[in-house]
Amino acid sequence: xxxxxxxxxxxxxxxxxxxxxxxxxxxxxxxxxxxxxxxxxxxxxxxxxxxxxxxxxxxxxxxxxxxxxxxxxxxxxxxxxxxxxxxxxxxxxxxxxxxxxxxxxxxxxxxxxxxxxxxxxxxxxxxxxxxxxxxxxxxxxxxxxxxxxxxxxxxxxxxxxxxxxxxxxxxxxxxxxxxxxxxxxxxxxxxxxxxxxxxxxxxxxxxxxxxxxxxxxxxxxxxxxxxxxxxxxxxxxxxxxxxxxxxxxxxxxxxxxxxxxxxxxxxxxxxxxxxxxxxxxxxxxxxxxxxxxxxxxxxxxxxxxxxxxxxxxxxxxxxxxxxxxxxxxxxxxxxxxxxxxxxxxxxxxxxxxxxxxxxxxxxxxxxxxxxxxxxxxxxxxxxxxxxxxxxxxxxxxxxxxxxxxxxxxxxxxxxxxxxxxxxxxxxxxxxxxxxxxxxxxxxxxxxxxxxxxxxxxxxxxxxxxxxxxxxxxxxxxxxxxxxxxxxxxxxxxxxxxxxxxxxxxxxxxxxxxxxxxxxxxxxxxxxxxxxxxxxxxxxxxxxxxxxxxxxxxxxxxxxxxxxxxxxxxxxxxxxxxxxxxxxxxxxxxxxxxxxxxxxxxxxxxxxxxxxxxxxxxxxxxxxxxxxxxxxxxxxxxxxxxxxxxxxxxxxxxxxxxxxxxxxxxxxxxxxxxxxxxxxxxxxxxxxxxxxxxxxxxxxxxxxxxxxxxxxxxxxxxxxxxxxxxxxxxxxxxxxxxxxxxxxxxxxxxxxxxxxxxxxxxxxxxxxxxxxxxxxxxxxxxxxxxxxxxxxxxxxxxxxxxxxxxxxxxxxxxxxxxxxxxxxxxxxxxxxxxxxxxxxxxxxxxxxxxxxxxxxxxxxxxxxxxxxxxxxxxxxxxxxxxxxxxxxxxxxxxxxxxxxxxxxxxxxxxxxxxxxxxxxxxxxxxxxxxxxxxxxxxxxx
Ligand code: SF4
Ligand code: SF4
Ligand code: SF4
Ligand code: FES
Numbered sequence: 001x002x003x004x005x006x007x008x009x010x011x012x013x014x015x016x017x018x019x020x021x022x023x024x025x026x027x028x029x030x031x032x033x034x035x036x037x038x039x040x041x042x043x044x045x046x047x048x049x050x051x052x053x054x055x056x057x058x059x060x061x062x063x064x065x066x067x068x069x070x071x072x073x074x075x076x077x078x079x080x081x082x083x084x085x086x087x088x089x090x091x092x093x094x095x096x097x098x099x100x101x102x103x104x105x106x107x108x109x110x111x112x113x114x115x116x117x118x119x120x121x122x123x124x125x126x127x128x129x130x131x132x133x134x135x136x137x138x139x140x141x142x143x144x145x146x147x148x149x150x151x152x153x154x155x156x157x158x159x160x161x162x163x164x165x166x167x168x169x170x171x172x173x174x175x176x177x178x179x180x181x182x183x184x185x186x187x188x189x190x191x192x193x194x195x196x197x198x199x200x201x202x203x204x205x206x207x208x209x210x211x212x213x214x215x216x217x218x219x220x221x222x223x224x225x226x227x228x229x230x231x232x233x234x235x236x237x238x239x240x241x242x243x244x245x246x247x248x249x250x251x252x253x254x255x256x257x258x259x260x261x262x263x264x265x266x267x268x269x270x271x272x273x274x275x276x277x278x279x280x281x282x283x284x285x286x287x288x289x290x291x292x293x294x295x296x297x298x299x300x301x302x303x304x305x306x307x308x309x310x311x312x313x314x315x316x317x318x319x320x321x322x323x324x325x326x327x328x329x330x331x332x333x334x335x336x337x338x339x340x341x342x343x344x345x346x347x348x349x350x351x352x353x354x355x356x357x358x359x360x361x362x363x364x365x366x367x368x369x370x371x372x373x374x375x376x377x378x379x380x381x382x383x384x385x386x387x388x389x390x391x392x393x394x395x396x397x398x399x400x401x402x403x404x405x406x407x408x409x410x411x412x413x414x415x416x417x418x419x420x421x422x423x424x425x426x427x428x429x430x431x432x433x434x435x436x437x438x439x440x441x442x443x444x445x446x447x448x449x450x451x452x453x454x455x456x457x458x459x460x461x462x463x464x465x466x467x468x469x470x471x472x473x474x475x476x477x478x479x480x481x482x483x484x485x486x487x488x489x490x491x492x493x494x495x496x497x498x499x500x501x502x503x504x505x506x507x508x509x510x511x512x513x514x515x516x517x518x519x520x521x522x523x524x525x526x527x528x529x530x531x532x533x534x535x536x537x538x539x540x541x542x543x544x545x546x547x548x549x550x551x552x553x554x555x556x557x558x559x560x561x562x563x564x565x566x567x568x569x570x571x572x573x574x575x576x577x578x579x580x581x582x583x584x585x586x587x588x589x590x591x592x593x594x595x596x597x598x599x600x601x602x603x604x605x606x607x608x609x610x611x612x613x614x615x616x617x618x619x620x621x622x623x624x625x626x627x628x629x630x631x632x633x634x635x636x637x638x639x640x641x642x643x644x645x646x647x648x649x650x651x652x653x654x655x656x657x658x659x660x661x662x663x664x665x666x667x668x669x670x671x672x673x674x675x676x677x678x679x680x681x682x683x684x685x686x687x688x689x690x691x692x693x694x695x696x697x698x699x700x701x702x703x704x705x706x707x708x709x710x711x712x713x714x715x716x717x718x719x720x721x722x723x724x725x726x727x728x729x730x731x732x733x734x735x736x737x738x739x740x741x742x743x744x745x746x747x748x749x750x751x752x753x754x755x756x757x758x759x760x761x762x763x764x765x766x767x768x769x770x771x772x773x774x775x776x777x778x779x780x781x782x783x784x785x786x787x788x789x790x791x792x793x794x795x796x797x798x799x800x801x802x803x804x805x806x807x808x809x810x811x812x813x814x815x816x817x818x819x820x821x822x823x824x825x826x827x828x829x830x831x832x833x834x835x836x837x838x839x840x841x842x843x844x845x846x847x848x849x850x851x852x853x854x855x856x857x858x859x860x861x862x863x864x865x866x867x868x869x870x871x872x873x874x875x876x877x878x879x880x881x882x883x884x885x886x887x888x889x890x891x892x893x894x895x896x897x898x899x900x901x902x903x904x905x906x907x908x909x910x911x912x913x914x915x916x917x918x919x920x921x922x923x924x925x926x927x928x929x930x931x932x933x934x935x936x937x938x939x940x
Contacts, residue, residue, distance in 0.1 A: 054172060454509045
């Protein structure tokens with residue numbers, strides 16, 4: 001493939017119900033009212049020279065290169081800032097315009113280094129292109145006068161350079177940071193000749209508010225802001241469209257290569273989820289894929305205390321198959337199982353659950369979604385009839401009110417956060433429900449209307465209180481409820497009870513009743529109100545109850561079934577939605593159909609040529625318990641580091657250590673691999689061929705950018721293991737796997753690789769009824785027929801603060817790191833976050849004698865760890881917070897086995913803890929190891 005260059009229409013597209021027709025250089029073109037002359041010209045195939053305009057940003061009109069002549073209009077207006085009027089006749093090429101443009105270019109070039117041939121942007125520089133375009137051949141002004149050619153570069157950012165000597169002060173970077181990213185990190189300092197781009201007064205990019213999203217780099221028409229990788233490796237010469245492997249936003253990228261070397265990731269303008277934007281992880285943090293720590297050969301060992309020995313693929317997969325069968329012969333069919341990964345493709349996940357069901361002959365398959373969004377699946381299925389979010393991301397552009405619960409999108413889902421911020425800056429209102437004062441509560445040009453700073457573990461009380469206000473104050477959408485829902489009367493009676501009033505729940509939640517009332521009124525008033533939520537909702541003992549509570553609130557106010565509304569989980573990992581869709585849960589076949597449904601099971605039995613058990617298998621926590629009991633003996637772990645990511649680490653590692661056979665399929669020797677007997681090296685997203693499904697049910701293609709470094713796609717390895725067990729499972733390509741998924745999954749029946757290539761991406765359901773997919777769910781009816789109101793009584797968690805453990809620990813993520821950190825820790829992202837830290841309120845720090853930066857102990861009833869304290873007034877008193885990106889910290893050493901009543905999703909967000917200053921280590925006695933309080937180092 002060659003290097004894909006997307007067209008730049010100069011100014012953003014307009015959507016208007018009316019159109020105007022203009023003639024550009026004699027070519028008639030009809031465009032929506034409000035479209036600029038520049039864009040109309042581009043749509044007519046006429047490219048007007050430009051420098052300060054690009055179609056991801058509003059027109060600015062500063063460079064004066066895009067001048068045109070318009071019949072009947074005086075002067076030469078800038079085409080980027082001039083809207084089309086019906087009947088307008090525009091000329092873009094006249095001798096007068098050519099002269100003017102050459103004059104403008106001459107001025108730019110006279111203050112620009114003439115090192116084009118050696119410049120890193122040579123061949124990809126709009127200034128260079130425009131100089132050629134306007135026919136500039138000589139510059140009359142010398143370089144003797146004042147210029148900017150000696151300005152010092154800022155090389156502080158690990159991923160991009162800023163060389164002000166090449167800057168033409170077009171302000172595209174500043175506007176990208178404001179309009180696209182919403183960080184407002186850049187300004188143009190000074191005036192006239194002295195004006196220059198600045199990331200803060202006297203600050204470097206690294207020291208500024210910049211979050212390294214790269215939008216400014218992408219917008220820069222010169223080499224002033226340039227990816228370091230382009231400087232080092234040269235301009236790319238081919239590209240492949242693929243999908244980010246980090247969060248559930250699912251951004252599309254052009255992976256740009258020079259030969260076989262990946263040079264840069266450029267967000268793809270036609271990406272349905274990101275429309276040309278990205279965050280620091282997707283754009284820059286891809287170096288882990290070629291990190292020397294990657295394991296490239298299969299490895300085996302008899303015992304976990306032995307050294308690993310490299311083996312050939314056939315020996316490894318043959319051994320796994322034989323041992324699995326031996327263990328089943330000795331301990332029963334149900335003694336083995338598998339865990340699928342939300343980081344793997346749909347096709348890879350599908351084959352693992354098929355191997356478990358058809359080759360293992362049981363339903364002992366579960367997924368890492370168990371520990372994050374399983375309550376979403378349960379709660380939305382019960383109320384709406386399908387286990388998925390209701391909207392596409394674009395829908396937020398129509399939201400008047402956003403209710404954001406237990407999510408921190410600027411860190412966890414940055415590209416969607418930028419979209420939310422764009423809408424909020426246009427006047428939408430925001431209600432934040434979170435114990436912490438997350439960034440969106442107050443950020444440049446945005447202030448939440450309400451921040452309900454609830455006590456951890458009281459989500460259900462807050463959503464009930466809000467629903468109580470809706471019902472008792474007559475704010476419900478009675479017509480919607482009567483037509484579309486069932487069980488409303490019963491629920492309304494329940495929610496109207498005095499114990500669900502804001503006043504009754506004020507003390508429990510810690511949120512003033514008046515705030516809950518006001519927030520409920522705002523949400524009900526909408527008119528379009530949308531709920532977005534994250535793991536702060538699901539990872540609780542009442543996670544499923546809370547999901548149903550939010551669904552109740554949305555239904556009661558009619559906020560379902562059209563743009564701007566809905567109930568939307570912000571999924572953590574890239575393919576959480578997909579791994580659930582693919583039948584990874586022990587009770588569900590692909591498409592969320594219960595394993596006990598005879599008709600559905602028979603479809604799979606016929607296709608797979610195997611008899612399937614109708615009883616659900618073991619969930620992950622049951623697997624661990626059974627391993628310790630001795631009834632569960634072997635585990636196949638696909639791409640998931642359960643020893644680091646699952647709660648109560650001591651319990652997990654005891655279970656792993658008790659197993660006869662642990663097989664780990666992953667990129668790196670992670671924490672779980674310490675307990676493994678066989679290691680099967682996996683492929684990075686750059687090598688995979690398949691699909692990911694993002695939080696909006698959007699199926700995106702993951703195309704191989706380079707050959708699999710291990711020589712095998714991951715699904716091939718799984719097929720080999722199944723075959724070694726005597727079950728024939730073969731595919732020629734991953735597209736055949738998708739064809740099989742489509743054949744047995746009604747919501748996927750219209751999906752294929754060729755259809756994805758044609759449409760770009762598809763939001764399921766995609767079938768005969770919706771051949772191009774379904775951006776918005778439940779438009780004319782719920783998937784289950786009527787939306788069902790379910791009573792959601794608030795039940796306090798058993799995890800309470802006590803005298804011994806007086807604080808509540810809650811966990812979360814941070815922008816620069818991802819999940820267990822295995823990927824991001826192997827990139828320059830460590831420059832932002834090199835260790836897990838514990839945030840606590842100044843008061844809680846003071847009473848414990850803790851200063852900012854001190855090492856502290858964090859202890860719960862199940863374990864203890866050490867980490868650095870950061871004093872942060874965004875924390876409420878009594879609540880502390882940490883991340884879980886570094887194995888050396890082992891935050892999950894302290895989290896407990898408490899879990900959601902319906903799904904066993906761990907209660908990560910509520911752990912009673914104590915924090916204390918770590919005592920300085922005593923000098924080590926002879927022969928004794930000393931305790932270290934040194935900063936953690938990277939291990940895994
Ligand atoms: S850094 Fe680039 S985008 Fe920013 S003003 Fe300079 S030339 Fe324009
Ligand atoms: S990288 Fe992103 S946040 Fe940083 S200055 Fe550029 S646009 Fe702003
Ligand atoms: S927002 Fe998520 S999907 Fe998009 S680039 Fe960042 S990590 Fe990747
Ligand atoms: S492109 Fe229109 S003024 Fe710069």
